[in-house]
Amino acid sequence: MKAVRVLEYGGQLVFDEAPAPMIAGDEILVKIKSTAVNYLDLVKASGKARQILPIDLPWIPGHEFSGIVEQIGSDVAAWAPGDAVFGANETGGAYAEYLVVKAAVVAGKPSNLSFEEAASVPVAAQTAWQGIFTHGHLEKGQTILIHGGAGAVGAYAVQLASHAGATVIATASCDDEAYLNSIGASRVIDYREAQFEKVLREKVDVVFDLIGGDTQKRSFLVLKEGGHLVAATQPVSQEETARHRVSGAMMRLAPSGDGLGRIARLLEEGTIRPDVATVYPLQDAAQAWKDLAGNLSPSGAGAVRRRSHGKIVLRVAL
Ligand SMILES: NC(=O)c1ccc[n+]([C@@H]2O[C@H](COP(=O)([O-])OP(=O)(O)OC[C@H]3O[C@@H](n4cnc5c(N)ncnc54)[C@H](OP(=O)(O)O)[C@@H]3O)[C@@H](O)[C@H]2O)c1
Missing domain, CATH: 3.40.50.720 (NAD(P)-binding Rossmann-like Domain)
Known part of the structure; x- marks a missing residue:
């Protein structure tokens, strides 16, 4: 499958072929439509926090996504191929055509949101x-x-x-x-x-x-x-x-499909709304990271953005 990967700590993002992931009994295979850029992706890829946030190299970034269920594990009853879902995980992997995730961390995509908007929500x-x-x-x-x-x-x-x-x-x-x-x-x-x-x-x-x-x-x-x-x-x-x-x-985010389902209902009834600033094609992930990094300033302990609000989304239409 096509994916954007980090081959070494601090290295360039590389868009090329990566092995397709395999699913276990409690997992689903999602064909990714969109993913979103988080500062966590940049921190993990830099290696600066490798003691507390280690990654296995080569690593595919992307902690949140929207897409279509392609395949389900033998223990999964909640989802079926063809379902539109969104979710987050702690390990990344969504800058790719396919992602394997635990079935328990996804929720049904809110019907009133585009796949780009939905991918910007979970984290x-x-x-x-x-x-x-x-x-x-x-x-x-x-x-x-x-x-x-x-x-x-x-x-x-x-x-x-x-x-x-x-x-x-x-x-x-x-x-x-x-x-x-x-x-x-x-x-x-x-x-x-x-x-x-x-x-x-x-x-x-x-x-x-x-x-x-x-x-x-x-x-x-x-x-x-x-x-x-x-x-x-x-x-x-x-x-x-x-x-x-x-x-x-x-706190540390603990992704949960049930919790995200509650958020999905609030999005569907219009009580809360997403905010997407920019959408790039997946191939331009490196430019998206430059944009995010250019907007960051060490105002506190975390990195914080300086300009307009809203998330940067990557469209995975390959
Ligand atoms: N622990 C976890 O599980 C977890 C999960 C998600 C995110 N995070 C962390 O949470 C932080 C926020 O994430 P985010 O995605 O919301 O960041 P973000 O979109 O970059 O937003 C940061 C906001 O803070 C504002 N800001 C900057 N300095 C400020 C100050 N001194 N006082 C008040 N506001 C200030 C910025 O405004 P201007 O642009 O106008 O300066 C910007 O609107 C990040 O450090 C992220 O890594 C942690």
Whole structure:
């Protein structure tokens, strides 16, 4: 099959022939329609985090996808060949014509989304859901502060928290204020102009930190006692959580077909919506990575984008 691969750490992306994958009993073979670019792909390929994020070389990047089920394993009852699905996995492999995944991590593609839109959803939306509800325990009537609210994960967090009946405050660039208000933020604090801990009058129940660094350190000052700090980019100091009498931990996305199915229903009823910035053909994956890397700045512990919001998608039409 055709695929984009990383042959060595730090090497170029190579578009060529790769062996087609084989399925086990609990897996399905998906003919990929689209995949999306995540910063995680670049980090893994660089080898800089190989101790905690190892890959087997040659490696096919791509942690999220949409496509059509081509074949099912002997233990799979939930899917049949021809079903349109979308999903995420922890190992990559979606920059290719075919991907093998556990049947349990996919959900039916929302019928109102294109394959490009569907491929942009699973990583960001599931990270947002798990961050604010599973780890942040956000409830109706509470207040959440979302750092990086206009980013891919942040925009889903804003929409999901607002839909759940929480008051949503986001930090972002001032250019994104109208966008964030339109998707449910009641207040936007421009991180370039104001220190959020100085302008917030009341403390919040949950902070969802998609930035890290100094932003995370200052977040302890705005949390109510008993509140939750959920970080997506770096571990949380347990000394600080004890000192401020809050809970805090770094989350790691755990892909789940059931969870993604709930998100699919919200997409289908129009409660939340995806945001695709650019679509490239798979062959141009290297250019897509250059675009993403060019937009990144080490503002916190994680890499963060500087320009317009929305995900970069790769169309796999071979
Ligand atoms: N732990 C996990 O399982 C997991 C899963 C998914 C993602 N992540 C991580 O989560 C982070 C966010 O991902 P993403 O895909 O949402 O990133 P993204 O799309 O690049 O968005 C980052 C956003 O942060 C904004 N920003 C930059 N500096 C800021 C600051 N100091 N305060 C507030 N906002 C700031 C950027 O705005 P401007 O463009 O205007 O600067 C941009 O809108 C990344 O580090 C990613 O690797 C972790």
